[in-house]
Amino acid sequence: MTYSWLLPEYCEDILPDNAWALEEARRKLLDLFKKRGFNLVIPPLIEYVESLLTGTSHDMDLQTFKLVDQLSGRLLGVRPDITPQVARIDAHSMNHTAVNRLCYAGTVLHTKPDVLSQSREPYQVGAEIFGLSDVSGDIEIQSLMLDALSLLNFKEVVLDVGHVGIFRGLITTLKLDEKTENDWFKLLQNKDIPSLKIATEGIDSQIRNALLSLPTLNGEAAILEKARLILPTSLQITAALDQLDAVKRRFAGQVKLSFDLCELRGYHYHNGLVFQVYSTDYKGALARGGRYDEVGSAFGRSRPATGFSLDLRQLITFKR
Numbered sequence: 001m002t003y004s005w006l007l008p009e010y011c012e013d014i015l016p017d018n019a020w021a022l023e024e025a026r027r028k029l030l031d032l033f034k035k036r037g038f039n040l041v042i043p044p045l046i047e048y049v050e051s052l053l054t055g056t057s058h059d060m061d062l063q064t065f066k067l068v069d070q071l072s073g074r075l076l077g078v079r080p081d082i083t084p085q086v087a088r089i090d091a092h093s094m095n096h097t098a099v100n101r102l103c104y105a106g107t108v109l110h111t112k113p114d115v116l117s118q119s120r121e122p123y124q125v126g127a128e129i130f131g132l133s134d135v136s137g138d139i140e141i142q143s144l145m146l147d148a149l150s151l152l153n154f155k156e157v158v159l160d161v162g163h164v165g166i167f168r169g170l171i172t173t174l175k176l177d178e179k180t181e182n183d184w185f186k187l188l189q190n191k192d193i194p195s196l197k198i199a200t201e202g203i204d205s206q207i208r209n210a211l212l213s214l215p216t217l218n219g220e221a222a223i224l225e226k227a228r229l230i231l232p233t234s235l236q237i238t239a240a241l242d243q244l245d246a247v248k249r250r251f252a253g254q255v256k257l258s259f260d261l262c263e264l265r266g267y268h269y270h271n272g273l274v275f276q277v278y279s280t281d282y283k284g285a286l287a288r289g290g291r292y293d294e295v296g297s298a299f300g301r302s303r304p305a306t307g308f309s310l311d312l313r314q315l316i317t318f319k320r
Helices: 016-035 058-062 083-094 135-151 164-171 178-189 193-199 205-216 222-230 235-251 295-299 312-319
Strands: 046-048 066-068 075-078 100-107 123-130 157-163 256-260 273-279 282-291 305-311
Touching: 016 100, 016 123, 016 135, 016 312, 083 100, 083 123, 083 295, 083 305, 123 135, 123 312, 135 157, 135 235, 135 273, 135 282, 135 305, 157 164, 157 235, 164 178, 164 205, 164 235, 178 193, 178 205, 193 205, 205 222, 222 235, 235 256, 235 273, 305 312
Parallel strands: 157 256
Antiparallel strands: 046 075, 066 075, 100 123, 123 305, 157 273, 273 282, 282 305
16 A cells, blocks of 8 residues: 655655754854855756766765756756855856855755665755865864854864875875775775785885874874874875864864874865864764865866865754
């Protein structure tokens, strides 16, 4: 027997109490963004797949519902993430040369839930800065992210920060093929030191020792000094550590800080600082962000870019 009122798995109505709470929170966050100089954009729900997935990872491709456009015959995708759309708007639709601050709020759709207890329809709210290459842009976004979470009554949080440039700086001289690079990336993400020891046999001993040390370089700010003693002093690695130090100086004493030099989330998408916020009473990250300077080049303009996003639907449901 078919019940006409059944919804697809991991899709559900938002009923009045939660709906009003979500709408009130959305207004608060957008008001905050506006006060900080961010302009609101509303991208379309569907786009041509080649545009929608430009510069994103294979995982994002798997999360995208696809359909054929009856007008053009081309393949469309339902957006699984708004950030690439905002990068397209900055690079093509607005075509600014100055620093551009944009924000957004809207539903995205995933083929599978990120976590089995969550909806396939996250309500994504976020902010992006384009055209600002200095670490001050990352710090501005992190500060906005923390203030946004404070508005949502998440007070006791941990700002966890990493930098994908450290791993890239270590392997840049090795000229690895794509498969090997991806294999090492997965081992580092899993902090699988025994397997990494086997995988890196025969390479330069200094680089190998540095790679094997990355899974141990996580914790409070003191690990940054330890990292300077262990890691090679290349320009890329030194610049990455300098940026991490800048974050430490900005937020020390204001929020609990944690650094993880093995954190490579979004490695194929991000190219600099990556960050996420945790709370002891919430499973998973409250919000995530990072630098992604290279994405705009696919739309004709390579622009420095950094931003963050959160799933407002999930956070509101948790708070209630």
